[in-house]
Amino acid sequence: MSGPATARSYLFVPGNRPERFQKAHQSGADRVILDLEDAVAEADKDAARQKVGEYLQAGGTGIVRINATEGRWLADVLACNQPGLQGVILPKSESAAAVARVVEQLPATVRVLPLIETARGMKQLDEIAMAPGVERLVFGTVDFRTELGIEGDDEELLYFRSMLVLASKAARIAAPVDGVTVAIQDADELQRASVRARRLGFGAKLCIHPSQVEGVNQAFRPSAQQLAWAEKVVGMARTSPGAFQLDGEMVDAPVIARAVDLLRQAGRPAG
The missing domain is CATH 1.10.10 (Arc Repressor Mutant, subunit A)
Structure with a gap:
């Protein structure tokens, strides 16, 4: 498995599906994201938090995407602050102060990956990237496009993708992680999106299905x-x-x- 700065593939797995946790690790993904946010229905949030915390305490490993809502993010962090925690993805990251609130709850060895998926977050990109405790930025392309009314994931997001790369380099953190490709069965589209991200200066990509992992790893591997x-x-x-x-x-x-x-x-x- 690659180190934090060289990880190429980040695979989501729902936090309320513990039977899939180990399978996600066996997919070849460099990092597994145990998701407590979008992949989990509102009624299952508390149970998912408990299952992820137990998994990390019992020897499992992973990055946890916490919830961004007030009152819930802290409970997520406290429950998942176990020996196996490798990092925390903070959704809707919009300020260095928000990052700092999460960082102060974590040991120094566990860092935060701010998820940039709002207009306000993009406007505060430099501040967020330079915040203490940040490992690398992640681009939440689907939510970002929805908020801004952008139709398309190619040249429509070129400027914003380049801004993440620039902010990461200026802050001297690892190259950012590009967003998901939602067409799970379209290997050609995944390959195009992954190569585009690498050519723009991204260092990794989010995956939403194990079948995407090898294609992403290959695209980010030097030929x-x-x-x-x-x-x-x-x-x-x-x-x-x-x-x-x-x-x-x-x-x-x-x-x-x-x-x-x-x-x-x-x-x-x-x-």
């Missing part, structure tokens, strides 16, 4: 061609200090850094 190029660049850099030409292209420090990062993503040494 064999990219790795061959990276190894060639790094090899040439060892014997050619400063800038040099490789296959007709100029290579300097930023290009070498890109090559090193690709090798890092693949778990290969760069020197």
Whole structure:
């Protein structure tokens, strides 16, 4: 399983379906999100909280998406603050203060992933990204499109996706996590969406079904061609200090850094 900063796939599983928790971990997802919010009906919220807390206390692991509503988020955090808790997704994140309220309830090793899914959250993006305790941003594309009346998930969200990438880099946190692809059976659409996210600078993507995990992992994995190029660049850099030409292209420090990062993503040494 990848570390927090290099996780590529985040798979949701309803918090009231404990029989699915272990299956979600077996899907190959880098991170499993035990969902107490949208995937759970209002009448099942309390039972789901209890089941997730018991699972994390008994040796299970996962990130928990808590509820954003006043009075409920704190109960969620307190119940799920168990040894297996790997992180907390905060829905409707709209301020650094909201993040801070969650962070102060958690041990230092457990960080928050703010879910940006409202206009107010997007306007406060830099403040949220720089808040202490933030691991990486998550783009809640479905709710965001609904609130703004945006029809389409492609170029219609290009500006906003780029803003998340920019804010993450400026705050020196891990690259953000892109939103879900709702067409579960459409492998081509999942592949297009995942590649688009990677090309825009995202580092991961949300999944709503185990069948999506491998496609997402593959899209965010450097290709064999990219790795061959990276190894060639790094090899040439060892014997050619400063800038040099490789296959007709100029290579300097930023290009070498890109090559090193690709090798890092693949778990290969760069020197």
